[in-house]
Each structure stands twice: as C-alpha cells, then as structure tokens.
Amino acid sequence: MIAHLVFDGVSDGSLGVGLEVMGAAARLARAGRIAAHVSERVFRQRVVSMAGQSVRTGTGRTFAVDGPLTVRELRQGDVLVLPGLGAATEDQLDALLAREDIQRGLGMLARLARKRVTLAASCSATFLLAAAGVLEGRQATTTWWLGPAFARRFPRVSLRSDKMVVDAGDVLTAGAALAHADLMLGIVARTAGVSLAHQVAKFLVLDERTSQARYMVTEHIRSSDPTVLALEAFVLANVGRQLSLHHMARATATSPRTLVRRVQSTLGTTPFRMAQRLRISRAVHLLETTNESVEQIAARVGYADPAAFRRIFRRETGAAPLAVRRGAGVARRGEPQRAREAAARFAQEAAATPKRRTGS
Template sequence: MPAKLLQLVFDGVADGPVGIALDIVAAAARVVRAGLVDLPCGRQVPRHHIVSVTGEPVRTAAGRTLAVDGALALRGLGAGDVLVLPGLGMATPREIDAGLARPDITRGVELVARAAARGVLVAASCSATFVLAASRVLEGRQATTTWWLGPTFARRFPRVILRTDRMVVAAGNVFTAGTAFAHADLMLALLAHTLSPSLAHAVANLLLLDERASQARYMVMDHFRSSDPVVRELERFITANLARQVTLREMARATATSPRTLARRVATALATTPQQFAQRLRIAQAVHLLETTRRPVDDIAAHVGYADPAAFRRVFRRETGETPLARRTRSLVPDSE
C-alpha cells in the first residue's frame, strides 16, 4: 500500500501552495507511470489527501471555499507517511499571534506533535512553520521560515536554530521551507527524500521549476529596517563606511552602546549579529551595483569593503545563492568577471 501524503489546511490557507502540492504529486505519478523514472523496490507515489482539523471545508486566504477529504485522523499513520502544512495568510507578527491563538490551530499544533511522535514526517512552508514550531518538533533543530518573519520566529522560538537564508531545511524527520511558493521546493525535497532524487528532478523539469537552494537573493533590505533607533544608527554608520571592514567595537562606539548591548539590540530586532548585518548591507550594495552598472566585479568588491575578490565571491554566493556574474547576467547588464 502506498504511503499517505496529507496536506493539513486551516482557514486562511494560501491558495497557491495547496495547488502546487497537488500538481507536483500528480506530475510525479505521471512520470512514474510513463516509465521515465524507476522507483526503489516497493516504493510508490503517495496517496494525496487534503484534510482539516474538523473535516469541514476551510476558507482560503483568497476567500474561496476549499473542500477537504476529511478530518486528520492519526490512526493508521506512521513511518513513511507525510504530513504537510501549506503556508497561511499570516504576514505580520500581529497576525501570527492571533493565528496561533485560534482554537483550530491550537488543535492542529497538538495533532502535529502527536503525528511526529508516531514517526510521521512533518513539514511546513511559509508562516505555517510557526504552527510546526509551536508543536515543539523543531526544538534543537535547524529550520527556515519566510524570510521577513525571521526575527519574529527567532524571538518566539529561541530553541530553534533559524536559517532564513535557506529555501528548504531538512532536520531529520522535519522539513521546513520559506515563502509561500517555496512550497514547490518543499514538495520536491519531500519527493527526493521519501522516493527518489531522480523523480524530484524529473518533476522539476516537467513543471519548469527552478532549483533554488537559497531565498537570500529575494531578500529586500527595507524589510530589515527596524524601529529601534540604535539599529537605524548602525545601518547609517555601516552604509557610510562600506569601503572598509568595521569592527564590533567601532559599531558600538558609533551607536553609543557597548558591544554586548549592540549585539543584543540587533539580535532582538533582526535575529542576526551586527557583523552579519554589516555583511548583508555590503552585499545588498554589491547587488545594486551589479544590476545597475558595468563596473568590474573586482571593483565592486573593493567598493563594498572586500580587498580579496575571491573572498567577496564566496560571501556573495553564500548570501545570495548565486555568483556575482550570474546576478549580473540575470539583470541583463553585460560584463565579465
């Protein structure tokens, strides 16, 4: 009997991810039926069901009624089965707080914890990662979430090792993904993990889905701006000194704080360190120059404080998931490295 893949949906579920999951599982079944990929012996594409906590239809974020196949029943679920939570229409900290206090989501949190205890692989994307984290299955593990909610996630779940630069994070039997359309990446990762990497690759090719390891390239620096005046002053200081590397002591002096206080304020506001924040500002400026000028990459590296062009390329790739040349090519500003 094939394993089960259940999508657990709540009122406010994002419409796109639900459809993406349906398309990907259906495409996987077509690929296997056509003989394009051979699965390991005994493996089959899972049966896909959409379930809610009560078995009643839910109202999507777009205001549509979404029929479900029934209520989430844990009986019969175990190792080999997958429970996926598509992203919810919760885009702000206030909406996160209100959502996690809802009775249906509170009940969903309990069911997720019990499913994980039975050996079910559990996964979530976008703001549904908050539901997963509330079940405590992520404690002590790495995880990602939609990148602009990273600071909110880090404050609420300090025992989770947050990696907002990653599109998908696999931590044992728990998978998380970033923004709503990272649900496609999540589903492909689940196919690769539970069935076959070759199947996931074939489905990605069939549906013309890019392979994206990082969501860092999509981060807009304005979302990292904070109402904290210390953080705003730090940003001004770093921006005025992009051509050189500044020390933590210099940053603390410029913001009239101690290094320890500065680190605490930045961690609270941005869920990162002052040094990492400075690095992101430098890379953001580098991206801007790559997209809007024809300056050589080595000159841009020096302009944003990297005397060693090779080191700049390593940091740029780690932060954005691509090389400087790839970024320039996408922006249609011709040049070479």
C-alpha cells in the same frame, strides 16, 4: 502518503503547487522513469482539515477536503505538509496562533511528531511547527520578512532564514510561499529518490534554488530597535570599510556584548552577518544598475579579494554575481554599441541583398 493539512486562509498557490509536484512525481514514476521500486503509498495524496470540513482559501475560494486529520491514518514514513497561511505581519500571526482550530492543530502536530510522521511547512505555517514545539533544538527556516519575529518568539530554534529549505530530520521547513515548490521537491527526494525529484523539477520547469537571501531586501527587515537602526546606518555609511565589532559597538553607543544581544534578539543574526548582508545588498544594487565590473563592485563594498567576494556573494544570494546581473538585464560596457553596430550591419546586408522576385 502525503497529507496536506489546510486551515482557513491557506495559500491557494502553495496548496496547488504541493499537489502538482507530488502528482507529477506519481505520473513520472508510473511511466517507468525511476529504476527502483517505490511503494504506491508514497504517491497517495489527501487534503485534510481539522474537522473534515471545507476551508476558505486566502483568495476567498471554498476548497473541499478529503476528510479530517486523524492520527491513526498516518504512520512513520508518511508526510504531513502545511502550506502557508498568508500571515504577513506579527499582528496577523498573533491572530492566527490564537485561533481555536490552530490550537487544536498544534496538539495534533505534537502527537504526530511522537509517532515519527515527517512534518513539513512553508512560509507562515512554519510558525505552527515551532509553536507545537517540534522545532526546538533544530535548525529551521521561514519566510524571510518574518525571520526577526520568528527568532524572537522561538529562541530555542536555530533560524536559517537565508535558506530556501532546511531539512532537520523528521521536520522540514521552507521559506516564502512559492518556496513550497522547493519543499515538495525535497519531500519527493526523501520519499522516492533524488533522481525523481530532479526529473519533476525539469518536467515542471522549476529552477533549483538553495537560498532566499537574495530576496531579503534591507527595507523589509528594518526594525524599530534604535540600536539596530543605528548599526544599519553606520554600516551603510562605511560600506567600503572592514568593521570590527568594537567599531560597530562604539558607533551604536553600546558594549560589544549588548550589541550582539540586541541584533540577535531583533534580527536573529549577528552584527557581522547583518553587516555582510548590507554590503551584499549594496553589491546587488550595483550589479543591477551599473556596468562596473565584479572586481570594482567588490572593492566598493569592502572586499579586497574578488574571489572571496564571489564566494560570500554566492553563499548569501544563492547565485553568482554575473548571474544576478544577467537576470537584471544589465549590459556590460560596450555591449549596447556592439548591438547597434550589429543591427547596422544587418540592415546594410539586407539592403544589399537582391530581393527575390515572386510570381503571381
């Protein structure tokens, strides 16, 4: 069974897509699209709240639920899903985690974890799993712009904010709000098989995305920490150079150990990974705004080996460089001219073709 636990402020989109993905899986399974027998309980869905009362969604709509969340209703093999809750800043997170209904929910999550119910959350709801203690010693992801706040609050969780979905056994986490679709596909794969998950993705026209790193725009992860800001400025000013930890520490007037600690506590990553993401971010910008070749761009951002650049680019963004360029609609050099020539030929041919006379 899939239980969707909702609180006031729940993301309309996340809740809706969660219900739709599992509903599509049930329809395809009942139509005989999977070979193996899967229990009907797998596809049963309920929307629950802490008290069994309606909630107000993030857009202010009233949403009726099926009843209250109870521990005895769920058993090992069932999944409790928490859609995102719309908290976009640390102040909003503080207010969210201080709410009485959320505090009661944290205790319930811990009890369900001990019962071996699978727990899953996306976006800001991942903070509830971490606050309940069920992510300690595990890997997890969260929405990319709240990654630094997550890393500071929960240092015993191994944060992978570049990942769209992280499967840590009995706990699954997903990134920004619409990564909830990826989370639900992962749940379908786990409970009913990978083949059905692929069919649902095709049926709902959901692309397969493994990373949210390409959305991690530098401006959104800026910190007030002067050391991190100094490091960012230094890396961007030397984006075409290979920089050692000692180079970066000297530029920020810190020791290598201090620099590592400051970047880790602020951004939840290492100075090298931060520098790499800044270089890849610059490469994305060049791919989207210039006609330079991948090899030229690789050299401009400090990669002498284009193959290594492509490999790192794909790891950080989840896509190949040319796929990013095509997505931005940037034509390679010569393509506009070829397009104009083709259009001219078409016009000439059309003018030279005798028009068929039509009778009245």
